[in-house]
Amino acid sequence: PKQPVKVLVTGAAGQIGYAIVAMIARGLMLGPDQPVVLHMLGIPKSAETLNGVRMELIDAALPLLRGVVATSDEAEAFRGVNFAVLIGGWPRKEGMQRKDLIAKNVPIYQSQASALQQHAAPNCKVLVVANPANTNALVLKEFAPAVPAKNITCLTRLDHNRALGQISEKLGVHVGDVRNAIVWGNHSSTQFPDASHATARTQHGEMPVVELIADEKWLKEEFVSVVQQRGEAVIKARKQSSSLSAASADCDHMRDWILGTPKGTWVSMGVYSDGSYGVPEGIFYSFPVTCDKGEWSIVQGLEVDDFARSKMELSANELDEERSMAYEFVSSEIDQ
Numbered sequence: 001p002k003q004p005v006k007v008l009v010t011g012a013a014g015q016i017g018y019a020i021v022a023m024i025a026r027g028l029m030l031g032p033d034q035p036v037v038l039h040m041l042g043i044p045k046s047a048e049t050l051n052g053v054r055m056e057l058i059d060a061a062l063p064l065l066r067g068v069v070a071t072s073d074e075a076e077a078f079r080g081v082n083f084a085v086l087i088g089g090w091p092r093k094e095g096m097q098r099k100d101l102i103a104k105n106v107p108i109y110q111s112q113a114s115a116l117q118q119h120a121a122p123n124c125k126v127l128v129v130a131n132p133a134n135t136n137a138l139v140l141k142e143f144a145p146a147v148p149a150k151n152i153t154c155l156t157r158l159d160h161n162r163a164l165g166q167i168s169e170k171l172g173v174h175v176g177d178v179r180n181a182i183v184w185g186n187h188s189s190t191q192f193p194d195a196s197h198a199t200a201r202t203q204h205g206e207m208p209v210v211e212l213i214a215d216e217k218w219l220k221e222e223f224v225s226v227v228q229q230r231g232e233a234v235i236k237a238r239k240q241s242s243s244l245s246a247a248s249a250d251c252d253h254m255r256d257w258i259l260g261t262p263k264g265t266w267v268s269m270g271v272y273s274d275g276s277y278g279v280p281e282g283i284f285y286s287f288p289v290t291c292d293k294g295e296w297s298i299v300q301g302l303e304v305d306d307f308a309r310s311k312m313e314l315s316a317n318e319l320d321e322e323r324s325m326a327y328e329f330v331s332s333e334i335d336q
């Protein structure tokens, strides 16, 4: 039998946290034969709520769950963890600009970078979910220089899954028969959902989605904007932001990273750019990746036309701006 691994969830008293902890403890993230010890980090104000979540985890009698740590102490939360899903952060409130959100989250991610570097297990794999996800991941990487950049990623899998969902609805096929959509760029409304390399399994075999849909206007306009705006549409309908789909996407992201992507299938992940596809280095950018033995690699050699190129640049420019803003709020008081 496998030894338990430690999985940290920050912001565990929040909406996504509440949905994800049971998913992890049921094996949806690391596999049905992998026991886990859950570490949950919250802010002091939410200690009681977090304790309630801990009580429910006990009440759920989950055989894979070998222990629960609920704390508001960063060092205790990060101690010895093999995997970290960073969902905690300052939420976007009405009227808040992107810059305000960055200002509030930079110090949080600066401080968590130190905790990660000092206390996590060597080779800890990190997924940043809290927004602005790409830029929080960058702050984490910059302030945890001992952690290899390849171990830090951010979530665009929800956007990727939304893209698969839209294609499957349009074609009337099962979502499991659609693959290889791509989300390029930032987890924001400048992301570029790209169906041009996607395929769908049909009675006639696996076919390119662009041939099956053959409606350029839908592919370049409606599909792109529906996926870009889907988070807003869910908020409008539910009066709360996406949480079950976000928790599910977090599990998909980690599972594929650790256990590998199926042969011939890629997924979208926010990773530290190495300059592939002309995307500048020094930002976290969503690319198509395949994963094997716990390592991701960017899919190379896909054709990018002028339309795609301009959309990809727009998102890279936004990330470059976010990086500059983030540096304005870096604090010199947090120890390294």
Ligand code: NAI
Residues within 6 Å of the ligand: 010, 011, 012, 013, 014, 015, 016, 017, 041, 042, 043, 046, 087, 088, 089, 090, 091, 092, 108, 128, 129, 130, 131, 132, 133, 155, 156, 157, 158, 159, 187, 241, 242, 243, 246
């Ligand atoms: P929420 O507001 O319900 O939960 C966030 C929790 O984080 C709260 O309990 C808060 O107290 C806690 N928190 C704040 N600062 C913290 C800190 N320093 N350490 C630990 N915990 C801290 O929000 P929800 O709906 O669960 O979303 C969480 C984050 O995920 C948000 O930033 C949201 O924008 C982001 N998100 C990202 C998605 C993506 O695709 N990348 C998709 C959906 C949400």
